[in-house]
Amino acid sequence: MTETTYQGPLLSADSHVVEPRDLWLTRMDAKWRERAPRIEALEGLGDCMIVEGLKPRPLAFEGPMIEFKARGVDIPKITDFHYEDTRPGGWDPDARLKDQDLDGVSGEVIYPGVGLFVCDTPDPAYELAVCQVYNDWLAEFCGAHQARLKGVALLPGKGPIEAIVAEAERAVGKLGLAAVMLPATNTAQPYNQPVWDALWARLEEMGVVATFHLGGTRFPEHIRGPGASGALVCASKFQQLAEPLNLVIWGGAPMRFPRMKWSLVEGGIGWIAAVLDLMDHWWHDHKGWMKPRLEEAPSTYFRRNFFATFEDDRAGVRTRDIIGVDNIMWGSDYPHTEGVWPFSRRQVGRDFAGCPADETRKMVYDNVAKVFGFPTLV
Numbered sequence: 001m002t003e004t005t006y007q008g009p010l011l012s013a014d015s016h017v018v019e020p021r022d023l024w025l026t027r028m029d030a031k032w033r034e035r036a037p038r039i040e041a042l043e044g045l046g047d048c049m050i051v052e053g054l055k056p057r058p059l060a061f062e063g064p065m066i067e068f069k070a071r072g073v074d075i076p077k078i079t080d081f082h083y084e085d086t087r088p089g090g091w092d093p094d095a096r097l098k099d100q101d102l103d104g105v106s107g108e109v110i111y112p113g114v115g116l117f118v119c120d121t122p123d124p125a126y127e128l129a130v131c132q133v134y135n136d137w138l139a140e141f142c143g144a145h146q147a148r149l150k151g152v153a154l155l156p157g158k159g160p161i162e163a164i165v166a167e168a169e170r171a172v173g174k175l176g177l178a179a180v181m182l183p184a185t186n187t188a189q190p191y192n193q194p195v196w197d198a199l200w201a202r203l204e205e206m207g208v209v210a211t212f213h214l215g216g217t218r219f220p221e222h223i224r225g226p227g228a229s230g231a232l233v234c235a236s237k238f239q240q241l242a243e244p245l246n247l248v249i250w251g252g253a254p255m256r257f258p259r260m261k262w263s264l265v266e267g268g269i270g271w272i273a274a275v276l277d278l279m280d281h282w283w284h285d286h287k288g289w290m291k292p293r294l295e296e297a298p299s300t301y302f303r304r305n306f307f308a309t310f311e312d313d314r315a316g317v318r319t320r321d322i323i324g325v326d327n328i329m330w331g332s333d334y335p336h337t338e339g340v341w342p343f344s345r346r347q348v349g350r351d352f353a354g355c356p357a358d359e360t361r362k363m364v365y366d367n368v369a370k371v372f373g374f375p376t377l378v
Helices: 023-027 030-035 066-071 093-103 114-120 124-143 161-174 194-206 229-250 272-286 298-305 314-318 344-351 357-372
Strands: 012-016 038-042 046-050 108-111 149-154 179-183 210-213 262-265 306-310 328-330
Touching: 012 262, 012 306, 012 328, 012 357, 023 124, 030 124, 108 124, 114 124, 114 179, 124 149, 124 161, 149 161, 161 179, 161 194, 194 210, 229 262, 229 272, 229 298, 272 298, 298 306, 314 344, 328 357
Parallel strands: 012 108, 108 149, 149 179, 179 210, 210 262, 262 306, 306 328
Antiparallel strands: 038 046
């Protein structure tokens, strides 16, 4: 098959920021200031993200390593990278548009960088305070170019549901952010529990998507340790987002809230067809005794209520008839090295080779524009 470069319009359903170095240190309320998330240089690790209760994480993953990807050379190590090695587009909205233009992308849905990892901190009040500061800043970042930057608010996964709902209302209604994000894994309040109905009901009323983004949780002990880096990434891609998919559907939320939308972000899509087949198999054979009793097959709820994003997944594109063309969204994952910036057009050409032009257009542009409010190109 001849390789071609995609020439049509692109919108990224999954991109990131690298928050300002001193964001939480300068903006959190004084009572939290000494505990604020921060970036510090650690010997042997380079600049690291420091979040209370969590292991320091080298910042290299969140942006500084992208220049190696852009130059087409192997990343030699994850140490000795510094915040300033990140492209300015990570935190400067004007520079961000220049990197969009370089990649042929006309807009992005924006997710956190350091903020992805605050959800595993143990203090609910602290987690909420961190989310609020991030959402305030993100609204400023996206507000500089509202037609091309659509921010996703960070919500805490623990604490009183009333506070979580209130922050969703503030972030969308007052700050103008386009959607909300919850941690993919939530042992404190799993997503099949009735407590979440209050949030689903309010988001359905507001017409706001709830997204579950890969990351932001600790990996199981049995796949951690020396030699496990590849296992961590590959296993997490599927496992982390299969969990909220199953919990939300089997918990009956799409049945109770038929107009509510959820999105699975940065977990790939090639696994979804197999998981939906398995879910439907169990529903057909065991729906008589399982509770809550679902009125429709799980795949029906997925097609009506869910979206999923990917950046590089030829297998997923080839199973689009099972997943649903209307349910798939492409994303560049800028500025992370797992993403495809600045080679997005080349990668889309590869992944969508043989796919009809109208279907490709839906998955790389129209679906994102419709859901998140980008201008629609004729």
